[in-house]
Amino acid sequence: MLTTDSLLNEFHRSRNYTVDLINGLTAEDCQAQSMDDTSPTKWHLAHVTWFYEVIVLKSYEKNFAFWNSHFAVLFNSYYNSVGDKHPRKHRGLLTRPSLTEVFEWRKNVESRVDGLMRDNLTPELRWLIQLGINHEQQHQELLLTDIQHLFYQNPLLPAHSSVDKTCNQFIKPFRWVEGISGIVEIGFTGEGFHFDNESPCHSALNQKHFLANQLVTNHQWLQFIEDGGYQDPQWWLDAGWAWVCSENISAPFYWNKNDFYFTFSLKGNLPIELSSPVSNISYFEAEAFTRWADKKLDGFAGVRLPTEFEWEAFAKTNSNMIDDLFGKVWQWTSSNYSPYPRYEAWEGIAGEYNGKFMINQMVLRGSSAYTSPGHSRTTYRNFFPTHARWQLTGLRLAKDSV
Ligand SMILES: [Fe+2]
Numbered sequence: 001m002l003t004t005d006s007l008l009n010e011f012h013r014s015r016n017y018t019v020d021l022i023n024g025l026t027a028e029d030c031q032a033q034s035m036d037d038t039s040p041t042k043w044h045l046a047h048v049t050w051f052y053e054v055i056v057l058k059s060y061e062k063n064f065a066f067w068n069s070h071f072a073v074l075f076n077s078y079y080n081s082v083g084d085k086h087p088r089k090h091r092g093l094l095t096r097p098s099l100t101e102v103f104e105w106r107k108n109v110e111s112r113v114d115g116l117m118r119d120n121l122t123p124e125l126r127w128l129i130q131l132g133i134n135h136e137q138q139h140q141e142l143l144l145t146d147i148q149h150l151f152y153q154n155p156l157l158p159a160h161s162s163v164d165k166t167c168n169q170f171i172k173p174f175r176w177v178e179g180i181s182g183i184v185e186i187g188f189t190g191e192g193f194h195f196d197n198e199s200p201c202h203s204a205l206n207q208k209h210f211l212a213n214q215l216v217t218n219h220q221w222l223q224f225i226e227d228g229g230y231q232d233p234q235w236w237l238d239a240g241w242a243w244v245c246s247e248n249i250s251a252p253f254y255w256n257k258n259d260f261y262f263t264f265s266l267k268g269n270l271p272i273e274l275s276s277p278v279s280n281i282s283y284f285e286a287e288a289f290t291r292w293a294d295k296k297l298d299g300f301a302g303v304r305l306p307t308e309f310e311w312e313a314f315a316k317t318n319s320n321m322i323d324d325l326f327g328k329v330w331q332w333t334s335s336n337y338s339p340y341p342r343y344e345a346w347e348g349i350a351g352e353y354n355g356k357f358m359i360n361q362m363v364l365r366g367s368s369a370y371t372s373p374g375h376s377r378t379t380y381r382n383f384f385p386t387h388a389r390w391q392l393t394g395l396r397l398a399k400d401s402v
Pocket of ligand 1: 047077135139
């Protein structure tokens, strides 16, 4: 278990890391909201502070008083048990409080949480602080994906130059690695923080299978495009084809064509690197790619997406054999985001954190180049709807025999 000092350090480190990420952004950059699914940077800065004020300080601080009680509604994301929420799609309209005031509020809440921890760090408070840290880390990644999405709406295609993050892949010979088959233990065990959706630990059955030692690359994706993959319904799920047609999808989200394909990232708009993992694709695209690769890509007959249990069992035992399980792109799996057997949501407000989203989403495993340091686990379950593609999402292939 972390000592009080270590937890204090971790708390302040996570708070400071958020502020580091926006170094170089203007107040205008922090204000705008680019679509309903994304949030303004200022809202992220405020919401992670709301979490500490409403979920930690309100329950534990003597003589608690809101900095501003209206913020309890403005910066509530989806917690129905807390009360009213400002509509998600209107977060960019909140020109007040100012960015300056949000920073003042952050500092105020931070010092009050610090005081609370030094005063009496009970086991429940310790756990809530760890939840607050992990929550802020999740929003750090969202802050980056949302800024990237916002900047992509601007014809100037600005770079977020103070952030040097890349998902480039180390080039190595391709090979299939045998996965872990038989009865495998899935889910979190042991000490340390984990989300409720990672537990309880339980047995699952993996059939014999193999996993690719690398992620699907831009080069392979280019072959899919050039072979008309986005124009041929035979590769697509029905819902996926309807999505491709209605949204005019013809390439990964940030790809744009000049003489050659470019891709937009926080570094700006640059030519795609063929050996890098493809990123910002939806589940629909990942699934269509496997159907196409099965029939059309040399040496890839029989490929499919791995299940989340295949991914996890491998990561727990052999992560040194595949060096891009973490830190490049989240990897789509063929697993629905469902509760594990005997799953129980957390009690209280935190019960709304994960369990209520276990419908109509697919699980992604690993982590991305934008994931905060210390926020990756072999048991971590990320999840998004089948059409979402503003996150750093890619895929790793699996197959049943080689
Ligand atoms: Fe949140």
